[in-house]
Structures are given as C-alpha cells and as structure tokens.
Amino acid sequence: MEEQADPIFEYAPAPESRAVVRLRSSYELFIDGEFTPAESGERMATLNPADEEHLAQVSVAGEPDVDRAVAAARRAFEGAWGAMPGAERGKYLFRIARILQERARELAVLETLDNGKPIKETRDVDIPMVAAYFFYHAGWADKLDYAGMGPAPRPVGVAAQVIPWNFPLLMLAWKIAPALAAGNTVVLKPAETTPLSALVFAEICQETGLPPGVVNILTGAGATGRSLVGHPGADKVAFTGSTAVGREIARSVAGTDKRLTLELGGKGANIVYDDAALDQAVEGVVSGIFFNQGHVCCAGSRLLVQESVADELLERLRARIERLRLGDPLDKNTDIGAINSAEQLERIRELVRAGDEEGAESWSPQCPLPEKGYWFAPTVFTGVTQAHRVAREEIFGPVLSVLTFRTPDEAVAKANNTPYGLSAGVWTEKGSRMLWTAERLRAGVIWSNTFNKFDPASPFGGYKESGYGREGGRHGLEAYLVHAA
Amino acid sequence: MSTPPDNPGPSSAASGEEERERAAASDAAAGSGPRVPSGRPEVHAEAAELAEPLDGAEAARPGEPAGPARSGAGVPAEAPAAGRIPVRKTYKLYMGGAFPRSESGRCYPVTGSGGAHLANAALASRKDARDAVVAARSAFSGWSGRTAYNRGQILYRVAEMMEGRSAQFAAEIAETDGIGAERADELVAAAVDRWVYYAGWPDKIGQVLGAANAVSGPYFNLSQPEPSGVVAILAPPAAPLLGLVSVVAPVIATGNTAVVVAGERAPLPALTLAEALATSDLPGGVVNILTGTTGEIAPHLASHADVNGLDLTGADPETAAELERSAAQTLKRVLRPGGREDWLADPGISRMTPFLETKTVWHPIGV
Structure with missing residues (x-):
C-alpha cells in the first residue's frame, strides 16, 4: 500500500495557553518547609526541549544542602510527623491530592514546557494520575495493619528518592505518596532536566500546611543524587532511572x-498472535512505543509478530504511524512531542545508527521536524534479529524493532531473551x-x-x-x- | 526408591492430565515408600543410644581419629559387633539430582566438635559452582511450572524421608556440634517440621500475597507472586541442619531452584539431607549442594549472571557486604544476614518474600 498520508482533515493549530503558568526566573531548594538557596550558590538552567527556550534557573544542591535536608527529614520523622496518627497523616495526603487537582492545568502546561511531552498526555494522563496516586495512598495511612505485608507495620524512617525526567511529577507521586502514607519523611531529587514541577509540588506542600521537613526537594544533577543516596542518614533509597x-x-x-528499591530499564516485548484483533493491536503497538516519545521504561520497544500476519500488521502499522502528528507539545492535537534533551537525542541517534549499520531496515513516515529543539521522527526497524543492538538495548525513544515468530513457544523464548523484565504485551483473541x-x-x-x-x-515493577x-x-x-520479626 | 530422572529440561506446557499423573505418582510414592517404622519417642531412644557414647568419647579421647565414634553415617551396625569393619560413606556434591565428586578432584577433612576426623568433604571449585547454576537453571521452568499442590506434596515427602532417618541426622549433628542427644533430637524434629510448615505454603502464598486490584477503568487487574528464578544460598554455618532446612525450604517452596553452599565447618548434614531430597520426588537440579570454602565459591555465585537471588544468611558481615556489591552488577535480589537467628522461632513468610516477584496482568473488560 503506497498511499501517501494525505490528511483527511487539516488541523489548525490549537495551542494550550501558557498564561496559566507563572514561571519564576529562578527557583531554590525546598528544605524544612522553606525555599532556600544552595550553600554553594551554584545554579543550573532548565530548557524547553521543544524550542531550547531558557525557562528558569534552579539551585544545584551540594553535600551541605543534602545534610540539611536529611537532618530536616529526620527531625520531622522523630517529631511531628512520626507522632501523628495515621488518620491525620492521611488528611494531608488528601489535601495534596485536592490541590493537585485544583492546579492541574497549570501543572500540565508546566510539565509540557519543561519535559517536551504533548499537553494531551500531561493533561489527560500524567497530572490526573498524580492526584489519583495521592488520593489512593492517603487512604492507606490509617489502614496499614490491613496491608497484609507483615505484622506490626511501622515506617522505615528517612527515604532518599531519585527520579527520572520522563514522567517528572508522576514519578514524584509514585515515590512520595506511599512513603508519606506509611509514615516516612522524604528527601527527593527530581531529574536534572525536569526540576520545575517538583518545585511547584513543594509550594503545594506549603499550601497544605504539611509540617516542615516531611517533604524536602533538592534539585541538581548526578552528583546531588549520589550524595543523597550515599548519605548515612537515609534509611531507605528509592530510585527510578537507568x-x-x-x-x-x-x-x-x-x-x-539501607533498604533499596529500583525501577530500572526495560526492553518490553509486544507479542501479536495471528488471531489478534489487528486494528486494536496496531493501536496498542503505537501507544506501546510512541506514547511519551518512547521515553517509557516499560515501552513495548520490541514488536514480536507472528509470521503469518506480519505483512498485514506492518502495513496497517505504517499507515497508522503516518497519521501521528509530531510538533508543538502545547498543541492539543500533537501526538508526539520533543525528545527531552540533546543528550537523550544523541543516545537515540547513536543506537539508530547502530541499527542501520547492523543491517536492520529502518522506516519513518514523512514527517517534517521543527528546526529548533530536540526532535526524532517515529522509526520502525524491520529485519531485526535478536543479536542486533536495537533488539537488546533500551533506546528510550520512538524507535520500534520488529521481530517475527512462528510458534507461541518461540514468541515466549524471544520475549524472555533479555536481561530486563519490566513489561510485556500479548495480543490474541483466545483467552487460554x-x-x-x-x-x-x-x-x-x-x-x-x-x-x-x-x-x-x-x-x-520489574523482574x-x-x-x-x-x-x-x-x-x-x-x-x-x-515489620516485626 | 531410585534417584529421580535427571533434569527434565524446560518443561513443555504440562497438561492437566500430566499434572494429575504427577500428583498421583507422588501420592503413590508417599504411600509405598519406606515408612517410618517408629514414632518420635523411639527415634529419641535410638539417637540417645548413639549419642551417649559420643559425649563420653569426646571427653575421653579428644582428637583421636574416629574409631567407634565414627558413627556419623548412623549405621546401626556401628555397635560393637564381632569386629565388623563399618562401611563408611563417601561424601560428594549434590548436583542435578546426582552425587558427583568435585570436578577439581579436591576434598578437605571435616572434623567433629572435639576435633576428631569425621570424613572428607568435596572441595567444590568455581566450575562446580557454575555447573550447579546450570543444573538449577534447567530445573527452574519445570519446577516453577508444577502445580502448587504438587510442589507442596513433594516438600511434605521430604519431611517423610527425613523423619525416617531422624536418628542418623541427630547423630550427625550431635557429632558435629557437640550437643546432647536431647538437643539434637529437638533440632532434627524442628527441621522435619519446617518442611511440613513449608509444604503447606505453595498453594497459599499466592492467595496471601496476590491481589485483585480495583483500577479506575474497565480492566481486569490481577497481581500474583512468582519465583525469582535461581537463588544462591549461603547456609548458616552455626546451624548445619535446622538452619540449612530453614533457608532452603522457603526458597524452593515458591518455585525457585537453589544452589546451596553448605557451611564450611559442618557440611555433612547437608549431604545427608541431599540423600533425603534425592528420594523425595524432588526433581534433580531443584536443590544443588556444594561443599567447600565459602570464600572460594560464593564470589562466583554472587557475580554469576544467571543467578537471580542471593541469600547471605550464612555470610559474616564483611563477606556479605563484598558479595552484595558483586551481586549489584546483575541486580540480584539480596537477603542480607540478619544477625543471630532463632531457628526454632516461627518462620513466618519473611524468607519467602525476598525471592518472589509480583506479576500484574491487565486485560480490558468489554471490548
């Protein structure tokens, strides 16, 4: 099918207003309930990856700042927060959920500006789920005895948490909501390239009247993260990233x-059997790899399709990809936004070059890329073998590798042939x-x-x-x- | 009973019939196998008989090469019969359901609490450790794919096999640890009961740790525990039988397979346990036991890319830290040593959860 992607409808620009966000020129660390500059005075810039516009300066936390934040978290844990009954603790989380809902549009726009992901996703997925995360966990605070994870549950203490840039505020919610519900206090470091929504979250903590020190936010890069997770005052470390x-x-x-939990990379297989509902499967394959520009640790980056339907599926898949709209993340019709950083763009390019060099065949729709900013067109590799780097390494971008199989056993063997084990998809109409x-x-x-x-x-979480x-x-x-022994 | 067949290899999808057959076979085996001839009191008496002279022997002849004291094999013929020379046991490794010697051809002397030579144990090498991992990996899909009911019955069968050899186990740990007969009996009984405890878990752990999740949308969403895979275990040196059983049983109950490094000082009870395992319908490769120097074997297991979990219960803090660092390279699930364990306490589920994953399956409703 060589039909060109003549759009049936022309889409007029439909940008979401930026006015709802009041960007400040610079942001400080949030320690012990107050915004405070880094002791070193060091700052870094954060950009809009869609046009490389300078958004704001943020402080870079150094070791003395990490010390202060951990000490504040410890005081809160041993003081007001630790002593508070679960039911009261839960009310703070409910308050946070409510304010997140109130300020949802502002946060969605801010997240899109700082991250580059489409407003459609921040507005409909990220931010609503952030609020839902706090609402869900709020209710656990006074019901931990029923969680069934062991007898006599009590909090661990001070949690050191480091999160990635792909879902900045959502990853914050995944870390902070359960920690607080269980009675811990936290020091969280957002990603270097997406610090802003976490700092607005800090404001929200102030608005709720959360006791000082319960939540501390330290911005910075790798060195800040290292000194946070290595801090002897942290009882628990939680990390999402590479x-x-x-x-x-x-x-x-x-x-x-120290206790440790890790949410790391993946190379998810999306298995399409010959009896699958192909149009549904195509939608699933597309959202599996192109949702959030493929910046998803659980992305379905390997399509395993049964040989007998491979040609048909690929034809429909290409036709569907031709219809994806790439461009201004603030436009409400945009499907694919910007790559989060120049560094990530280079990583994607390097792996795609390796795919070409190793003999896989790449295909992308005709899709003009904006001149400024970091962009990468959706890409599909066919003729991929399990030995190819594009089939083994996490690309973390809008790049799909297609492999085929003949039998269910082969599908499972190929899907499991990876050191990763985060996610997988199965498409079949047959329940058994x-x-x-x-x-x-x-x-x-x-x-x-x-x-x-x-x-x-x-x-x-992963295997x-x-x-x-x-x-x-x-x-x-x-x-x-x-838990008690 | 004969040794079970070697590695069944990656199992194909077991049909319901096959499962039933297996379960029936296991039941039948349980019915027809060598029955325990006596209840505990009698066992106690036997053990006491064996252990009494030992205690005396220890005091009287410290360090003397074992003559009659060498009753470790628990062979009743050890009694002062008319000058019969007892047949001693050669202790080897336990791997893939077989009892091979170390490929290195090495062994080391094992002594009792009084310093008497008990036997030579195989001094396992890096290659043995790697072979054991291969055996454990090949057994994994078959073992984890069995029904929980079937795994439970096999664990119960291990208890049956141990009970029948209680006297031998009691004599062995009495000799090794220099404890009295009563204490030895108590520890053996607790070890048998521990298998019974875990025999009841395989078909319940999913109900206890699983969940049907109320997600905000038209989706069926179910979370279930699944085994992590191959788990390397450093057995606690101070508790050569009860401690060993307490760390191995929870790991395999949930469908993992194990490579166990027996305590260096007192490895013999581990090998006698292997004999019970080998006659319990436990598929070869589910438990593999290495004897030797922990310091030599453990680093290879900690860094092995095909090992998913590492139980450091038997490691001293310094070694444990080193091994944990090494395990980080492949992100193994690590159970740190917990200090002084009370092996007689209720075990709970805390030794099963570290080597379980949670799998969550989604499916839309209505489309």
Missing part, C-alpha cells in the same frame, strides 16, 4: 542497613493462549490486549535487571514499611 545508575546505587548501599503466554513471560507487568496502562492500585520492589497497590507499601 539500569547503569541502578547498579551503581545497589553497589553503594551494599553492606549498609493469553493466559498461557502471560504465565510464561518473565516480566512484572503484562498487558494483554492493551498496553501502557497504569493505576495507583496496580503494582508496577531481573529491571530492578526490584513494586510501586503502587498494597505491594508498593512494603518498600516503606518495617
């Missing part, structure tokens, strides 16, 4: 009493085949006849080198609780 950094953190906590496949896939989340679904009540521990649901509380 497997390489996860290893480094696991090494650094070895031999200490779905369950058979789901049972054999070595991954923490299996989406059958759907993909990239998340919920505060649903545990999320093997995708990390350990779960976030969400009653399982997610375990990371933040200590």
Whole structure:
C-alpha cells in the first residue's frame, strides 16, 4: 500500500495557553518547609526541549544542602510527623491530592514546557494520575495493619528518592505518596532536566500546611543524587532511572542497613498472535512505543509478530504511524512531542545508527521536524534479529524493532531473551493462549490486549535487571514499611 | 526408591492430565515408600543410644581419629559387633539430582566438635559452582511450572524421608556440634517440621500475597507472586541442619531452584539431607549442594549472571557486604544476614518474600 498520508482533515493549530503558568526566573531548594538557596550558590538552567527556550534557573544542591535536608527529614520523622496518627497523616495526603487537582492545568502546561511531552498526555494522563496516586495512598495511612505485608507495620524512617525526567511529577507521586502514607519523611531529587514541577509540588506542600521537613526537594544533577543516596542518614533509597545508575546505587548501599528499591530499564516485548484483533493491536503497538516519545521504561520497544500476519500488521502499522502528528507539545492535537534533551537525542541517534549499520531496515513516515529543539521522527526497524543492538538495548525513544515468530513457544523464548523484565504485551483473541503466554513471560507487568496502562492500585515493577520492589497497590507499601520479626 | 530422572529440561506446557499423573505418582510414592517404622519417642531412644557414647568419647579421647565414634553415617551396625569393619560413606556434591565428586578432584577433612576426623568433604571449585547454576537453571521452568499442590506434596515427602532417618541426622549433628542427644533430637524434629510448615505454603502464598486490584477503568487487574528464578544460598554455618532446612525450604517452596553452599565447618548434614531430597520426588537440579570454602565459591555465585537471588544468611558481615556489591552488577535480589537467628522461632513468610516477584496482568473488560 503506497498511499501517501494525505490528511483527511487539516488541523489548525490549537495551542494550550501558557498564561496559566507563572514561571519564576529562578527557583531554590525546598528544605524544612522553606525555599532556600544552595550553600554553594551554584545554579543550573532548565530548557524547553521543544524550542531550547531558557525557562528558569534552579539551585544545584551540594553535600551541605543534602545534610540539611536529611537532618530536616529526620527531625520531622522523630517529631511531628512520626507522632501523628495515621488518620491525620492521611488528611494531608488528601489535601495534596485536592490541590493537585485544583492546579492541574497549570501543572500540565508546566510539565509540557519543561519535559517536551504533548499537553494531551500531561493533561489527560500524567497530572490526573498524580492526584489519583495521592488520593489512593492517603487512604492507606490509617489502614496499614490491613496491608497484609507483615505484622506490626511501622515506617522505615528517612527515604532518599531519585527520579527520572520522563514522567517528572508522576514519578514524584509514585515515590512520595506511599512513603508519606506509611509514615516516612522524604528527601527527593527530581531529574536534572525536569526540576520545575517538583518545585511547584513543594509550594503545594506549603499550601497544605504539611509540617516542615516531611517533604524536602533538592534539585541538581548526578552528583546531588549520589550524595543523597550515599548519605548515612537515609534509611531507605528509592530510585527510578537507568539500569547503569541502578547498579551503581545497589553497589553503594551494599553492606549498609539501607533498604533499596529500583525501577530500572526495560526492553518490553509486544507479542501479536495471528488471531489478534489487528486494528486494536496496531493501536496498542503505537501507544506501546510512541506514547511519551518512547521515553517509557516499560515501552513495548520490541514488536514480536507472528509470521503469518506480519505483512498485514506492518502495513496497517505504517499507515497508522503516518497519521501521528509530531510538533508543538502545547498543541492539543500533537501526538508526539520533543525528545527531552540533546543528550537523550544523541543516545537515540547513536543506537539508530547502530541499527542501520547492523543491517536492520529502518522506516519513518514523512514527517517534517521543527528546526529548533530536540526532535526524532517515529522509526520502525524491520529485519531485526535478536543479536542486533536495537533488539537488546533500551533506546528510550520512538524507535520500534520488529521481530517475527512462528510458534507461541518461540514468541515466549524471544520475549524472555533479555536481561530486563519490566513489561510485556500479548495480543490474541483466545483467552487460554493469553493466559498461557502471560504465565510464561518473565516480566512484572503484562498487558494483554492493551498496553501502557497504569493505576495507583496496580503494582508496577520489574523482574531481573529491571530492578526490584513494586510501586503502587498494597505491594508498593512494603518498600516503606518495617515489620516485626 | 531410585534417584529421580535427571533434569527434565524446560518443561513443555504440562497438561492437566500430566499434572494429575504427577500428583498421583507422588501420592503413590508417599504411600509405598519406606515408612517410618517408629514414632518420635523411639527415634529419641535410638539417637540417645548413639549419642551417649559420643559425649563420653569426646571427653575421653579428644582428637583421636574416629574409631567407634565414627558413627556419623548412623549405621546401626556401628555397635560393637564381632569386629565388623563399618562401611563408611563417601561424601560428594549434590548436583542435578546426582552425587558427583568435585570436578577439581579436591576434598578437605571435616572434623567433629572435639576435633576428631569425621570424613572428607568435596572441595567444590568455581566450575562446580557454575555447573550447579546450570543444573538449577534447567530445573527452574519445570519446577516453577508444577502445580502448587504438587510442589507442596513433594516438600511434605521430604519431611517423610527425613523423619525416617531422624536418628542418623541427630547423630550427625550431635557429632558435629557437640550437643546432647536431647538437643539434637529437638533440632532434627524442628527441621522435619519446617518442611511440613513449608509444604503447606505453595498453594497459599499466592492467595496471601496476590491481589485483585480495583483500577479506575474497565480492566481486569490481577497481581500474583512468582519465583525469582535461581537463588544462591549461603547456609548458616552455626546451624548445619535446622538452619540449612530453614533457608532452603522457603526458597524452593515458591518455585525457585537453589544452589546451596553448605557451611564450611559442618557440611555433612547437608549431604545427608541431599540423600533425603534425592528420594523425595524432588526433581534433580531443584536443590544443588556444594561443599567447600565459602570464600572460594560464593564470589562466583554472587557475580554469576544467571543467578537471580542471593541469600547471605550464612555470610559474616564483611563477606556479605563484598558479595552484595558483586551481586549489584546483575541486580540480584539480596537477603542480607540478619544477625543471630532463632531457628526454632516461627518462620513466618519473611524468607519467602525476598525471592518472589509480583506479576500484574491487565486485560480490558468489554471490548
């Protein structure tokens, strides 16, 4: 089918207003309930990746700042917060959820500006789920005895949390909501390239009257993160990010009493059987890899399609990808936004070059890229073997590798042939085949006849080198609780 | 009973019939196997008989090479019969359901609490450790794919096999640890009961740790625990039988397979346990036991890319930290040593959860 992507409708620009966000020229650290500059006075800039516009300056926290924040968190844990009954603690989380809902549009626009993801996603997915995360966990605060993770649950203490740039505020919610519900206090470091929504969250903590020191936000880069997770005053470390950094953190906590949970990389397989509802499967494959520009650790970056339907599926897939709209993230019709940083763009380009050099065949729709900013067109590699780097390494971009299989056993063997084990998808109309496949896939989340679904009540996390521990649901509380022997 | 067949290899999808057959076979085995001839009191008496002279022997002949004191094999014929020379046991490794010697051809002397030579144990090498991991990996899909009911029955069968050899176990740990007969009996009984405890878990752990999650949308959403895979275990050196059983049983109950490094000082009870395992319908490779120097073997297991979990219960704090650092390279699930364990306490579920993953399956409703 060589039909060109003549759009049926022309889309007029439909930009969301930026006026709802009042950007400040500079932001400070949030320690002990107050905004405070870094002792070193060091600052860094954060950009809009869609046009490289300078958005704001933020402080870079150094070791003395980490000390201050951990000390504040310890005081709060041993003071007001630790002594507070669960029911009262929960009310603060409910308040946070409510204010997040009130300020949802502002946060959605801010997140889109700082991250580059489409407003459609921040408005409809990220921010609503952030509020839902706090609302869900608020209710746990006085019900921990029923979580069933062990007898006599009590909080761990001070949690050191480091989060990535792909879902800045959502990852904050995944870390802070369960920690606080379980009675811990936190020091959180947002990603270097997406610090702004976490700082607005700090304002929200002030608005709720949360006792000082319960939540501390330190902005900075890798060095700040290292000094935070290595701080002797942290009782628990939680990290979401790359497997390489996860290893480094696991090494650094070895031999200490620190508890550790890690949400790391993935190379999710999306298996399409010959009896799948192909149009539904195409939608799932597209959202599996192009949602959030493929900046998703659980992305379905490997499509495993049964040989007998491969040609048909790929034809429909290409036709669907031709219709994706790439461009201004603030435009309400945009499907694919900007790559988050120049560094990430280079990483994607490097792996795609490797795919070309190793002999896989790449395809992209005709899709003009904006001149400024960091952009990468959706890309599909066919003729991929399991030995290709694009089939083995996490690309973290809008790049899909297509492999084929003949039998269900082969599909499962190929899907599991990775050191990762975060997510997988199964597309079939046959229930028993779905369950058979789901049972054999070595991954923490299996989406059958759907993909990239998340919920505060649903545990999320990986097998093997995708990390350990779960976030969400009653399982997610375990990371933040200590139980009687 | 004969040794179970070697590695069944990655199992194909077991049909319901196969499962039923297996379960029936296991039941039948349980019915027809060598029955325990006596209840505990009698066992106690036997053990006491064996252990009494030992205590005396220890005091009277410290360090003397074992003559009659060498009753470790628990062979009743050890009694002062008319000059019969007892047949001693050669202790080897336990791997893939078989009892091979160390590929290195090495062994080391094992002594009792009084310093008497008890036997030579195999001094496992790096290659043995790697072979054990291969055996454990090949057994994993078959073992984890069995029904929980079937795994439970096999664990119960281990208890049956141990109970029948209680006297031998009691004599062995009495000799090794220099404890009295009564204490030895108590520890053996607790070890048997521990298998019974965990035999009841496989078909319940999913109900206790699983969840149907109320997500905000038209989706069926179910979370279930699944085994992590191959778990390397450093067994606690101070508790050569009860401690060993207490760390191995929870790991395999949930469907993991294990490579166990027996305590260096007192490895013999581990190998006698292996004999019970080998006659319990436990598929070869589910438990693999290495003896030797922990310092030599453990680093290879901690860094092995095909090992998913590491139980450091038997490691001293310094070694544990080193091994945990090494395990970080492949992000193994690590259970740190917990200090002084009370092996007689109610075990709870805390030794199962570190080596379980949570798998969550979504499916839309209504489309």
